[in-house]
Amino acid sequence: MTGIKILDLCSMMSGPWATDILGDQGADVIKVEVPGKGDHVRALPNRSGDMSAMFVNVNRSKRSLTLDLKTPEGVAVFKRLAADADVIVQNFRPGVVERLGISYDDLAPLNSRLIYLSLSGFGEGGPLSGQRVYDSLIQGLTGLTTVQAGSDNERPRLIRTILPDKLTAVVAAQALSAALFARERSGGDGQHIRLSMLEAVLSFLWASDMGAYTFADKPVPIEKGGSFIDLIYQTADGYITIATNSNVEWQNMCRALGHPEWIDDERFTTPTGRLENINERLELIQSVLTDKTSAEWLEALDGHDVPAAPILKRSEVIEHPQVLSTGIVVESEHPFAGRLRQARVAARFLGTVPDAPRGAPKLGEHNREVLADYGFADNEIDQLIATGVLGSEQELIATAQA
Known part of the structure; x- marks a missing residue:
């Protein structure tokens, strides 16, 4: 630019x-x-x-x-x-x-x-x-x-x-x-x-949430909730989120949580079945997770290649190892506002590297x-x-x- x-x-x-x-x-x-x-x-x-x-x-x-x-x-x-x-x-x-x-x-x-x-x-x-x-x-x-x-x-x-x-x-x-x-x-x-x-x-x-309205000649049902709980689970000391879309991810999660018998449960063997029985499925998962800390569960889930992440407070985000290691949050000195902590420019250009962002101006400066x-x-x-x-x-x- x-x-x-x-x-x-x-x-x-x-x-x-x-x-x-x-x-x-x-x-x-x-x-x-x-x-x-x-x-x-x-x-x-x-x-x-x-x-x-x-x-x-x-x-x-x-x-x-x-x-x-x-x-x-x-x-x-x-x-x-x-x-x-x-x-x-x-x-x-x-x-x-x-x-x-x-x-x-x-x-x-x-x-x-x-x-x-x-x-x-x-x-x-x-x-x-x-x-x-x-x-x-x-x-x-x-x-x-x-x-x-x-x-x-x-x-x-x-x-x-x-x-x-x-x-x-x-x-x-x-x-x-x-x-x-x-x-x-x-x-x-x-x-x-x-x-x-x-x-x-x-x-x-329309990319994801208006699917029922995409096909003009199809009747549109009332949008019903998929579950009375979402994908945020309570652990012994906090909260985590787990996402399992494929059969392999579901099976690996069952093993990570110490319940391989869930894999053979006919209600959960297919994506359709897991959706139709979502409340029962999420209740089972939640019933287990309060037994250990977030860190313990995240380690077990990662070991089985299951997508999972901690639920962080905003004050914790800036100290998370992933955020720190990638250098997303940077500090700079503003001539009027003092020391600033901000997110860097999201897109990183390797061929046309822009200068570091300049501080916001005073009125009429x-x-x-x-x-x-x-x-x-x-x-x-x-x-x-x-x-x-x-x-x-x-x-x-x-x-x-x-």
Whole structure:
């Protein structure tokens, strides 16, 4: 992504993390924020050095520019930036960028190679298109809460992480990469990409959880729960999970648990039988596991080549030998927030290794730097600050550092 210029008009999670992913891979991401206010995520709790953990984690490798887009002068500045940008990403509610005069149709005539991604919650049309959107609404509307409950008859449950937001971010980053590749391969123009959280989650669910609705001419039964317990088992000192899909894995698990007689039980000799008798099967497994510790069972299961893992608290994850040995969690020094512990860039490139991620910016930290890079003269920048079109935060940062 080195050399790719991205203007990020997004706030909250989905848009900012999409551009964060590309910034970590080398793109120059300029986060355009409201002067004196910025992204709402900046104000969230769990803070250090007046920076929130969530902002630090989804806005690294970016520069911050505070620009008042509600003024004609601010829009004029943005258009000058857009004329030399590769990508613009925005997650305003449908209709906002059109009212501001910074929609794809407004900017494409200035830059035919521009790739413009519009993110929304429910899409550009339909009865819900103008509604404010948060993750829980998407979980509810897509049926994800029912999937999490395990059955249509059970009380719906939220997944306790903002999966729709995060999933949309990953889909958005992939879509932008595909559009950039298509542009470079063809040598042609950019394009407008539209993506909603609703679409991202339904596509995600259809891969495995909407099987009953795949065959249009087949009747759809009520989704029934497969079991009243899941694949998390209690041991003498904690919890583990065991997964046995094949006959060999099931047989090996029976031996590892010291009950080879289960192998010949007609209820469990086939995958279909194990599914039809799932409650009885899982009850048998659970009845044994409380006899020993998690470590003892994991050693026995691993010795029989049975897939199993401990159930860890978040505080335990960062100390687990597998996480430590692979170097997934890294530490760095942030100039304002101090010592950070974060997950490294997930994809490891051996041919085009990007630089280490840069720390998330303070609000307006790069105002002068960004505009200078785009050809603005010092007196122009001074005038923009004096009129409030460009935020004055950088001057405050410089004063504090002095």
